[in-house]
Structure formats: C-alpha cells, structure tokens
Amino acid sequence: MRAETDEVRAAIAGELRLMDPSVRTSGSLARQMLDPGFVEVGASGRRWTYEEMLAELPEMDGAVESGPRYEPSSFTGVLLAPGLVHLTCETTFGGSRARRSSLWRKQGGGATWQMYYHQATPIPPEGM
Template sequence: MPHDQHPDVTEAIARERALHDPAVRLSRSLAEDLFDPEFTEVGASGRRWTYEEMLAALPGLHGGAETGPPIVATAFAGTVLAPGLVHLTYETVIGERRARRSSLWRRDADGPLRLFYHQGTPVPEAQA
C-alpha cells in the first residue's frame, strides 16, 4: 500500500488539520488529545516549545482566533516510518507568512496518533 494511502497517514493528516482549527486551539482539553506528553517543537521562529508551553500558548498563537488569518495547509505527504510512527510534511500560509513543516506522530498502545515532534521552517519571500 502506498504510504500516502496508509490509514495511519490519513489519521495523522486529519489530526494535524484538527490542530489548525481555532476551536481546538482555544480548548486545552481538545488540544491535549492531539499532543503526545513528550511533545517538542522547534517553531518557525526558532523557539523550542515543550508540551506544557505549547498547550498554554496555543490559544494566543496564529490560528487561535476566529477573526485572525486562518492556517491554510497544503501539499501533505506522509510516510509510515514504523508501526505507529508517521512522518508528515506540508506547507502552510498564514496571512503573508509561508512555512514548510514536518511532524512526527506516534501511537502509544492502541490509542490515537499524537503529535510527538513538529518543526516549521519559514520560506524566504524570494521562494514563495
């Protein structure tokens, strides 16, 4: 089965898209379900985020308000690295900012995939 058609890739993409929903970003309980307790991120700004830092900051970050610019995500590609471990890549546009993104989703026992690691890299204007 091609990686992009694997059920775990489909699940990871759906859960990644859920993280872009303002309703999820504003709800700690909904967001907690999507993040692995060992989550870390290196954001497009270069800042390193932990699980607790991200959950606390998520409502105020881009995409957290119904009135702000939406997160537009495209070009998803996924690979199953091992059972219960999915690597996603995609691009986002938020207002005028464009970034290439990479996420690792992992499954503990029989639960859902949860975001274990995320990195965003800004795309220079000349390449946008």
C-alpha cells in the first residue's frame, strides 16, 4: 500500500468539498474547485464541460443543505507527477452506488488543487 502524501490528502479534501451542498450551490466556490479545462463523464454517461457543470451543479443531487448527501468511502490516491493526483472512491447517494475517479491538478505554483477530470461509474445492485 502506498503512503498517503500531502498532495493526495489535498485532493481528498477537495473531493469532499465538492460534495458539500454549500459549495455545490455557490458558483464562486465551485469555480475555485474546478479547473477551467474540467470535463466529467457522469454516471449517466453524459459528458459535462466546465461551463455546463457550473451552470447545473446547484440543481444536481447533493446540492440541498437539508437533503440527502453523497456518502464517500474507500478513498485511494496516487501522485502521478508533481501537481497531478489520481483519486478514486466509492459513493452512495439515495441507495445508488458509484465508483468515482478524478484527476486533481495544481498549476503554476498556485495554492489550490482543482478537479481537472471526473468519471462516475454506477455499481449494479447486489445480485446483478
């Protein structure tokens, strides 16, 4: 097992922040967390761009403070190169589970890690 680095811990913290309703509903906070080159392939198979995600995020699952939230588990991360972390985890939301993979990058000596790429793959219900 690989030792968890400060970079991996920073990526995990960023992933958790993006699951927080207060970040999901704040365009300015979400903008800080997503790299301008961001792309996502969602669990539905839809491809999302940076601008599409920022526009839709406040209406997506997990954006209501008093509503259901993503429950993440099994985080693993690898520092691929300076300023680039590959992070994986599983989430549960409303009884549905997904495996998630994301790339986090930190550019130009900046202090902020930003999500560059994200993909979610549904986990079939038990017995399927």
